[in-house]
Amino acid sequence: MDRSVINHSIDQYEKGGAKLRQAIAGLSPQDMKAVPIPGKWSTHQVVIHLQDAETALADRMRRVLAHDEPSLLAWDENLFIARLKYDDQSAEDAVQIVEATRRQLARVLRLMPDAAFDRKGIHSERGPVGMTDLLAMAVSHLDHHLKFIAEKRAKLGK
Secondary structure, three states: OOHHHHHHHHHHHHHHHHHHHHHHOOOOHHHHHOOOOOOOOOHHHHHHHHHHHHHHHHHHHHHHHHOOOOEEOOOOHHHHHHHOOHHHOOHHHHHHHHHHHHHHHHHHHHHOOHHHHHOEEEEOOOEEEEHHHHHHHHHHHHHHHHHHHHHHHHHHOO
């Protein structure tokens, strides 16, 4: 893959933490925990989910870079939200974790030789997953959920 494309993906990845912070800026704790769309997660729950997903995706990328075809375990987001007390976790801490994780891993990614982006891991449900696919997943997953946060803000008139 062209290094300029990889660098662009790394830049987009790194900017994700700031995009998340901006998406929730100005929301009160009540706004964060409101459920303006019945049957959907609150913004607070989305933020905690994004932190959990960030942790999982960053771990997968690190494993692919460090190990030869490592196992990448699937996880059930619905079990996480049901069992990990999302409403009692800190959204601010979650945002800080996403920001710091992306900043730190982006530094590592920029130092990797081109060949590192040809590496892959073996996902427990999807089979082989390439490094560039993982990076793209991390970028698109956050952007996907930012749309939901924007929709919730609009329903709250924010």
